[in-house]
Amino acid sequence: MPVEQIKDRITLKHPDGASAEILFYGATVVSWKARDNTSSTPSERLFVSGKAALNGSKPVRGGIPVVFPCFGPPEHPDHARLSQHGFARNEVWNFEKIVMDNDAGVSVRLNLLPRPSIAAVYDKPFELAFVVTLSEHQLSTDLHVANPSRTSALEFQALLHTYIRAPAQEVLIQPLSGRRYVDKVDNAAIKEENRGAVDVRHFTDSVYEEVPDKIIVSWPNGGLVVKKTNFPNVTIWNPGAEAGSRIGDMEPGGWERFVCVEPGFVRGFKQLSPGETWIGQQVLSLNE
Numbered sequence: 001m002p003v004e005q006i007k008d009r010i011t012l013k014h015p016d017g018a019s020a021e022i023l024f025y026g027a028t029v030v031s032w033k034a035r036d037n038t039s040s041t042p043s044e045r046l047f048v049s050g051k052a053a054l055n056g057s058k059p060v061r062g063g064i065p066v067v068f069p070c071f072g073p074p075e076h077p078d079h080a081r082l083s084q085h086g087f088a089r090n091e092v093w094n095f096e097k098i099v100m101d102n103d104a105g106v107s108v109r110l111n112l113l114p115r116p117s118i119a120a121v122y123d124k125p126f127e128l129a130f131v132v133t134l135s136e137h138q139l140s141t142d143l144h145v146a147n148p149s150r151t152s153a154l155e156f157q158a159l160l161h162t163y164i165r166a167p168a169q170e171v172l173i174q175p176l177s178g179r180r181y182v183d184k185v186d187n188a189a190i191k192e193e194n195r196g197a198v199d200v201r202h203f204t205d206s207v208y209e210e211v212p213d214k215i216i217v218s219w220p221n222g223g224l225v226v227k228k229t230n231f232p233n234v235t236i237w238n239p240g241a242e243a244g245s246r247i248g249d250m251e252p253g254g255w256e257r258f259v260c261v262e263p264g265f266v267r268g269f270k271q272l273s274p275g276e277t278w279i280g281q282q283v284l285s286l287n288e
């Protein structure tokens, strides 16, 4: 059975051994196992903290949390009552349907619609869907945002907060050179990246602008490619030891085991006219 529903989550299984697990809570992808050229068995590609809450009590520290409609603390008046990174990562999504199930891949669609718990803090009409597609060496996650209003625009930010399992002391991310970025660990100073490849050996929280749609994340004997569509920005985050050890749900030393590479639309706000739909896509690929 390539799609299995177990209480609070669904598991996708590919005939070649790859698998993915999605919690209904936040539509958070909490596991992606796949083989690359060098491995004979599928191995875990995402990082989830051993101290992450997976019971819906708080957003998952790891995997691929969905950030909507604001990134970071709210800045837009429509978002004033929301908490950091919005509500999508801490609401239970609906499992809508299996979109595809064949040898090429298996794909499911979840959705999130207005409900009282959201209306209490956010009163704009919206429709969200999240389509997760697993193929042999690839995991694709598409966030659909629709504006069902007949009269007013929807203004939002959206981002996929992907925790890639990687040795933080050795990982390199490129190409970012020449790109402007907001350095959130230096008073939100606007800088221009001059490194050929960016590392996270020190506390890093940088929001890059106008990033190419293919990002290479590599380390000795490993790596993957992050491809994106309609997400102009990429945030690179790793808290390092000092800030990392202050995060309550971070496992000891967890910051050594991941880099967050987060495609998003987070500089300014995406404006969606009444009746319009926007899709932001991230594709994680091995063997490229």
Ligand SMILES: O=P(O)(O)OC[C@H]1O[C@H](O)[C@H](O)[C@@H](O)[C@@H]1O
Binding pocket: 059, 072, 084, 085, 184, 205, 206, 235, 236, 237, 260, 262
């Ligand atoms: O602790 P969280 O709310 O999950 O946020 C974790 C991190 O998310 C993003 O990467 C932001 O750029 C960081 O500033 C933030 O610390």
